[in-house]
Structure formats: structure tokens, C-alpha cells
Amino acid sequence: MNEAARRLVPIAKDQAEAQYREAPNNLEAEQALLGAILVNNDAFYRVSDFLKPVHLNEPLHRKIFEVAGDIIRMGKTANPVTIKTFLKADEKVGDMTVAQYLARLASEAVSIINAEDYGRAIYDLALRRSLITIGEDMVNIAYDAPLDMPPQSQIEDAERRLFELAETGRYDGGFQSFNDAVALAIDMAGQAFERDGSLSGISTGIHSLDARMGGLQRSDLIVLAGRPGMGKTSLATNIAYNIAASYEGEVQADGSMKAKNGGVVGFYSLEMSSEQLATRIISEQTEVSSSKIRRGDISEHDFEKLVACSQHMQKVPLYIDQTGGISIAQLSARARRLKRQRGLDCLVVDYIQLMTGSGKSSDNRVQEITQITTGLKALGKELNVPIIALSQLSRQVESREDKRPQLSDLRESGSIEQDADVVLFVFREEYYVKNMEPRDEFDPKYEEWKMQFEKVKGTADVIIAKQRHGPTGTVKLAFQSEFTRFTDLADPSFTQYEH
Structure with missing residues (x-):
């Protein structure tokens, strides 16, 4: 069998399974964190500064985290009863309804003390998934590069995406609430107050x-x-x-x-x-x-x-x-x-x-x-x-x-x-006045020029x-x-x- 024919032979089933790799995620950590939030809403504030709904891998978990966050920020209590009204009633999780699934999350909740550790684990896995996406895009573009995209511009694009990822999603381009903007302005004023010369x-x-x-x-x-x-x-x-x-x-x-x-x-x-x-x-x-x-x-x-x-x-x-x-x-x-x-x-x-x-x-x-x-x-x-x-x-x-x-x-x-x-x-006026110097120092205008030059020198x-x-x-x-x-x-x- 020649090389071309060998490349076209279908991949064996066990070989295909060996090549398939699931993106890094931890379903149990997501369940544990959501359970902790449903039992004690303070757990949300332990992770909300770095963890966003998009960081959770399971779509239903993203929705639960997003709804719980909105309810908690409004000063209300997020629990299985208040959250279920914002989720699709007919959606199933295996043999369970969404309402039953929420109740189970709360019943098997971990301690609030562990909430941040679970949040960090979920966040790190989300970063790894993003790295995989960037890596796959790099490989695909390098194989299939359009004529108007030189390798240098691909390197620059990859560097930009990696930098954005390294900067913990600060530049996600989304809207910022006015509350956050006000807090930043007050922080800036506080830093100016403490800095040498009191400068912003x-x-x-x-x-x-x-x-x-x-x-x-x-x-x-x-x-x-x-x-x-x-x-x-x-x-x-x-x-x-x-x-x-x-x-x-x-x-x-x-x-x-x-x-x-x-x-x-x-x-x-x-x-x-x-x-x-x-x-x-x-x-x-x-x-x-x-x-x-x-x-x-x-x-x-x-x-x-x-x-x-x-x-x-x-x-x-x-x-x-x-x-x-x-x-x-x-x-x-x-x-x-x-x-x-x-x-x-x-x-x-x-x-x-x-x-x-x-x-x-x-x-x-x-x-x-x-x-x-x-x-x-x-x-x-x-x-x-x-x-x-x-x-x-x-x-x-x-x-x-x-x-x-x-x-x-x-x-x-x-x-x-x-x-x-x-x-x-x-x-610098001195530069122009200097070029206007009279050639003859006995010129009547020389003294006038000299006075002007001394003034701007x-x-x-x-x-x-x-x-x-x-x-x-x-x-x-x-x-x-x-x-x-x-x-x-x-x-x-x-x-x-x-x-």
C-alpha cells in the first residue's frame, strides 16, 4: 500500500477513542461551589471578584451561577426556590428536573470555607481550556494561512490573545457597571492622596x-x-x-x-x-x-x-x-x-x-x-x-x-x-532669537537683540x-x-x- 492510500485508510475505533481527549473540567467542583452558594450566599462574594459564569464548563451551571449572582447583588436570597423560576422548568438533568437538581446541589453542599478553593480550581481549568483554544487556532491558521496573513502577524495575534488571557480577562470588552467605575475613581483618589506630591x-x-x-x-x-x-x-x-x-x-x-x-x-x-x-x-x-x-x-x-x-x-x-x-x-x-x-x-x-x-x-x-x-x-x-x-x-x-x-x-x-x-x-524662543543675531555687533539693533536674547536664554x-x-x-x-x-x-x- 502506497503512502497516499495509507493516509486515507479510516482510523480504527479504538485508535479514535485514544485520540479523543475531553477538555479539562471538573463537574464535581462546579456542583460543590454552586451548592455552597445556594446554602450560604456569602460564598458568592468569595469568588465573584475572579470567577465569571463563562468560566464554568457546564452550560446549566453557568446559568445557575449567573442567576444566583444577579439575585445576590440585588440584596435578595438565592436558594433553590428563588432560582428555579428563572430556569427552564421542562429542562432535565438526567432523570431529574431542574428544581430537583437544585435541591440536590444544596443538600450536598460543601462548607463555605472551601468555596474559594473550588472557585480557583474552576478558574484554572477555564484558563487551560482557553489555552487549548488558542493553541488549536494557532495550529489551524498555520496550516491553512491565508495569503494576506504573514507568519509575523500570526505571532503578534497569538501574543495579544495570550496577553489578554494572562491579564485575567481584564480586557474582555464587556460593559462595566457604574458602581465598579465609581469604586475605581475613589481608589484612584486614595492612591493620589498617599502618593508623593498628591498626584492622581x-x-x-x-x-x-x-x-x-x-x-x-x-x-x-x-x-x-x-x-x-x-x-x-x-x-x-x-x-x-x-x-x-x-x-x-x-x-x-x-x-x-x-x-x-x-x-x-x-x-x-x-x-x-x-x-x-x-x-x-x-x-x-x-x-x-x-x-x-x-x-x-x-x-x-x-x-x-x-x-x-x-x-x-x-x-x-x-x-x-x-x-x-x-x-x-x-x-x-x-x-x-x-x-x-x-x-x-x-x-x-x-x-x-x-x-x-x-x-x-x-x-x-x-x-x-x-x-x-x-x-x-x-x-x-x-x-x-x-x-x-x-x-x-x-x-x-x-x-x-x-x-x-x-x-x-x-x-x-x-x-x-x-x-x-x-x-x-x-x-524655545531662544532658538529663533539666537538665529536673528545681527552679524555686526556695532549694529544699532545689536543691543536690542542682546536684551531680547538674555530675556529668553x-x-x-x-x-x-x-x-x-x-x-x-x-x-x-x-x-x-x-x-x-x-x-x-x-x-x-x-x-x-x-x-
């Missing part, structure tokens, strides 16, 4: 900016924009390092770590290499000019400072990805992986225009930018972290007399402005052009160009408000 979000390390924004709010997309030379990357790097350097972890009840202050930062540096970025941070921290560090034009004392700083920096949870031209799908997959392996509290992308969309290469760049910003906004919500995305501004700024940027200057897409929760512009404006949950306005900061460092001004009266 993560501190940027720049107090005058925090005062206007309340820190970086989780799930927000914060667009930081400016023309080249304004210091976008410097400000983003300063903020990223400040957050990572002030990281203080707190062990949670489930053994995981949560940031009490500061946080773990992921930095996508699409323009600069990780060494260039590290040089900037070292320069900022040691006050040794980055150009001197690159040239090796430093004293022994400066070198000692660099070594001491690098030893401290090695402990800072700042992770840099320097892949150029990364797609939004790749970026999302890597961010999920970082969150699972190291934790993640803030993400920085430098910058939007250097990214690519997930689909086929498109001539329509506006559409591609829309895809990127929508993807970043969705990723921020999924991971529950603020995302700082840098963006270039169009050249039309240069042709205006007033070079202060406006929302209409955001390049290539209105979606950047639309999807962003906060839009910040970095503007070493300062930068961060313009809050849009903020969903706070005021817009301008925050004036000090900027030390030789160290690429933004700091608070000594005189806080420079902070301005618009509305």
Missing part, C-alpha cells in the same frame, strides 16, 4: 508641569510635539528617566509588584541609538556636556562622576528598544511582553512619523498615521499605562511671524489631535494645547542645552494660564 497620575519629575496635569494619567495618549531643535526628545528622556529613577515597588496580595511611586518605563527610540540616549541621560545627571563625553574631552573628576552615575543607572527600570521603522503591531507585542516580564508603568515613543502601520504599505500616509495613533490609544487603554508619543510639526510654523505652535501644525493627520488626551508643544515653554481632564495653558521651564535638561524655573510665577 505618575509624576514627571517636573513639578510645574505636574501641577497643571496632575501627573501622567494611566491609559492616556500624551502627544509631545515640536519642530526639530526644540528639545522634544530631551524632555521625553528627562521625564522617562525621572519616572524610572523614582521607582518604588510594592508587593501585592497576589505576589505581583505594583509601582507605589515612579514606574517601569519602556522607551522606543526610533531615531537615536540606545548609546546616544544613554549618553544624553548621563550628561543630564552628571552635568558633563554630552559633546565632551562623545569626544572624550573630560577630566579625571568628570570620569569618576560618569562611572558613579552609570552604576546607579544600571538599577533603574528603563528599557530601550531602538528598532527603526517599527510597526504599531510589533510595538504593541513588545510592550505586552515587557509588561508580562518586567512590569510596565509608562511608554515613550520617539517618534510617531518614524513608525509604520500594521497593514500593507500604503501610499496614503494620513491613513497610516491614523492607524498608528488609534493603535497607540488602544494600547494605552489595554495596558493601563500612559503613552508619551512624540510628533513632528509641519514646516508652516517657520513661515509664520509668531512661531508658537498650534494644534493645526500637527503633521500629516488630524487623528493625532483627535486621539490624544493631552497635546504638549515644546517651544535658558528658558523653554511647554504649551498644554489640549487636555481632556485639566486646564490648557503654558508652563515655563528652565532648559540647559549643554546637558539637554529641562527643570523647574526658580521663579514659579512664570507659569501662565489660559483657561
Whole structure:
């Protein structure tokens, strides 16, 4: 018999039975838990925070758990008598009616003390069933992959599904009751009360900016924009390092770590290499000019400072990805992986225009930018972290007399402005005034220029052009160009408000 014929021979009955495997489940554990809930409704609250009806394998058990939960949340008693009216009367469980089955569950109930253990066992089995589904889908798609689905996109899709599963179903996409939303808002206020600086979000390390924004709010997309030379990357790097350097972890009840202050930062540096970025941070921290560090034009004392700083920096949870031209799908997959392996509290992308969309290469760049910003906004919500995305501004700024940027200057897409929760512009008047210096220092206008330059020297404006949950306005900061460092001004009266 040739190979092709052998493959077509029907499978023997005993071989078929050997190959068939039932999905992991535990009917007795489900019965024991439901019995405990029917006898003592307090058992429901021991499992309701992690166990949902969908986690039970038997359809009738799902319905009983769902109905019991609804009745208990209404403040009423769930027992065989009150539940049976919400179930089909003519449904049979073997030789028993549903009413008889409910009575039997209650009569054979376990102690309420064991309810959580049974709930955990049921939940773990549900996770295993979900893993089997994901695994089977991966195999089937890999065998039968459509032409427009490259292996890389299948890997990214599998990573996304595994991440959602690992995050205990937090992103099931269902509706959330207003009660839960209110509880979350109160928790957030309580955390802000206890956190350094009493901020609802993560501190940027720049107090005058925090005062206007309340820190970086989780799930927000914060667009930081400016023309080249304004210091976008410097400000983003300063903020990223400040957050990572002030990281203080707190062990949670489930053994995981949560940031009490500061946080773990992921930095996508699409323009600069990780060494260039590290040089900037070292320069900022040691006050040794980055150009001197690159040239090796430093004293022994400066070198000692660099070594001491690098030893401290090695402990800072700042992770840099320097892949150029990364797609939004790749970026999302890597961010999920970082969150699972190291934790993640803030993400920085430098910058939007250097990214690519997930689909086929498109001539329509506006559409591609829309895809990127929508993807970043969705990723921020999924991971529950603020995302700082840098963006270039169009050249039309240069042709205006007033070079202060406006929302209409955001390049290539209105979606950047639309999807962003906060839009910040970095503007350094010093940069433009310096370029207007008269060539002849004996020119009558030279003194006037000098006075103007001294007035703006070493300062930068961060313009809050849009903020969903706070005021817009301008925050004036000090900027030390030789160290690429933004700091608070000594005189806080420079902070301005618009509305």
C-alpha cells in the first residue's frame, strides 16, 4: 500500500477513542461551589471578584451561577426556590428536573470555607481550556494561512490573545457597571492622596508641569510635539528617566509588584541609538556636556562622576528598544511582553512619523498615521499605562511671524489631535532669537537683540494645547542645552494660564 492510500485508510475505533481527549473540567467542583452558594450566599462574594459564569464548563451551571449572582447583588436570597423560576422548568438533568437538581446541589453542599478553593480550581481549568483554544487556532491558521496573513502577524495575534488571557480577562470588552467605575475613581483618589506630591497620575519629575496635569494619567495618549531643535526628545528622556529613577515597588496580595511611586518605563527610540540616549541621560545627571563625553574631552573628576552615575543607572527600570521603522503591531507585542516580564508603568515613543502601520504599505500616509495613533490609544487603554508619543510639526510654523505652535501644525493627520488626551508643544524662543543675531555687533539693533536674547536664554515653554481632564495653558521651564535638561524655573510665577 502506497503512502497516499495509507493516509486515507479510516482510523480504527479504538485508535479514535485514544485520540479523543475531553477538555479539562471538573463537574464535581462546579456542583460543590454552586451548592455552597445556594446554602450560604456569602460564598458568592468569595469568588465573584475572579470567577465569571463563562468560566464554568457546564452550560446549566453557568446559568445557575449567573442567576444566583444577579439575585445576590440585588440584596435578595438565592436558594433553590428563588432560582428555579428563572430556569427552564421542562429542562432535565438526567432523570431529574431542574428544581430537583437544585435541591440536590444544596443538600450536598460543601462548607463555605472551601468555596474559594473550588472557585480557583474552576478558574484554572477555564484558563487551560482557553489555552487549548488558542493553541488549536494557532495550529489551524498555520496550516491553512491565508495569503494576506504573514507568519509575523500570526505571532503578534497569538501574543495579544495570550496577553489578554494572562491579564485575567481584564480586557474582555464587556460593559462595566457604574458602581465598579465609581469604586475605581475613589481608589484612584486614595492612591493620589498617599502618593508623593498628591498626584492622581505618575509624576514627571517636573513639578510645574505636574501641577497643571496632575501627573501622567494611566491609559492616556500624551502627544509631545515640536519642530526639530526644540528639545522634544530631551524632555521625553528627562521625564522617562525621572519616572524610572523614582521607582518604588510594592508587593501585592497576589505576589505581583505594583509601582507605589515612579514606574517601569519602556522607551522606543526610533531615531537615536540606545548609546546616544544613554549618553544624553548621563550628561543630564552628571552635568558633563554630552559633546565632551562623545569626544572624550573630560577630566579625571568628570570620569569618576560618569562611572558613579552609570552604576546607579544600571538599577533603574528603563528599557530601550531602538528598532527603526517599527510597526504599531510589533510595538504593541513588545510592550505586552515587557509588561508580562518586567512590569510596565509608562511608554515613550520617539517618534510617531518614524513608525509604520500594521497593514500593507500604503501610499496614503494620513491613513497610516491614523492607524498608528488609534493603535497607540488602544494600547494605552489595554495596558493601563500612559503613552508619551512624540510628533513632528509641519514646516508652516517657520513661515509664520509668531512661531508658537498650534494644534493645526500637527503633521500629516488630524487623528493625532483627535486621539490624544493631552497635546504638549515644546517651544524655545531662544532658538529663533539666537538665529536673528545681527552679524555686526556695532549694529544699532545689536543691543536690542542682546536684551531680547538674555530675556529668553535658558528658558523653554511647554504649551498644554489640549487636555481632556485639566486646564490648557503654558508652563515655563528652565532648559540647559549643554546637558539637554529641562527643570523647574526658580521663579514659579512664570507659569501662565489660559483657561
